[in-house]
Amino acid sequence: MVREPGTVADPALDRVVVDGRPLPGAEAPQYLLLHKPAGVVSTVRDPQNRPVVTALLPAEVRERVYPVGRLDADVEGVLLLTNDGALTHRLLHPRYALPRVYEADVSGRVSPADLPRWRRGVTLADGAATPLDVALVTGGATTSRLRLTFTEGRKHEVKRYCEALGHRVQRLRRVAFGPVALGALPVGACRPLTTREVAALRAAAAAAPPPRVRDAR
DSSP states (O other): OOOSTTOOOOTTTOOOEETTEEOOOOOOOOEEEEEEOTTOBSSSOOTTOOOBGGGGSOTTTTTTOEESSOOOTTOEEEEEEESOHHHHHHHHOGGGOOOEEEEEEEESOOOGGGHHHHHHOEEETTEEEOOSEEEEEEEOSSEEEEEEEESOOOTTHHHHHHHHTTOOEEEEEEEEETTEEOTTOOTTOEEEOOHHHHHHHHHHTTSOOOOOOOOOO
8 A cells, every 4th residue: 555645656567556446548539530531520420410530440349439520521532539538639730730631622733834723822811821741633625633742731721722823622531640641441431540650740840840842844
């Protein structure tokens, strides 16, 4: 029995008992990747009774993890969920400039010659917005697909950015969050992150912001 104030216990080695009852052990950290479908909100509960992302998870984990940030209800793609609050805070903190990669189908034609304008940045209502990079995936007569990388999680940022350049977003999908890529994970499916992916997330949340890509033309 310990009576001295300030005594330090190691939960990995010591059994801690208070009033005859053992304290519960720390919950094991969990890290999941979900391919969020459109029409599902990025919360654990919704007052409007819309479908929520945690309903897509295995029953044994859905009550114990939380989304890392949010995707709009109509946006698909990468959504991380975890019970690691410290890592979540770092992943979302602007200081670490974690890249988010999106594929946007936009109205109208975008050609390679337009890309310097897309990479230059615009001023939105809440300040300047400049992508880390913009690449053209396909350019059609009525619809074009772009891959845009941003390092902030500002509300509707990608949609507002595209609209500021004269192209309305028709479909938006996040294909990577930091070092974690969507890959071939089906819509609505989830999987645990690998040990390597978790380590890469921790490293990314501790690294200095990457330099921005500037168009040389």
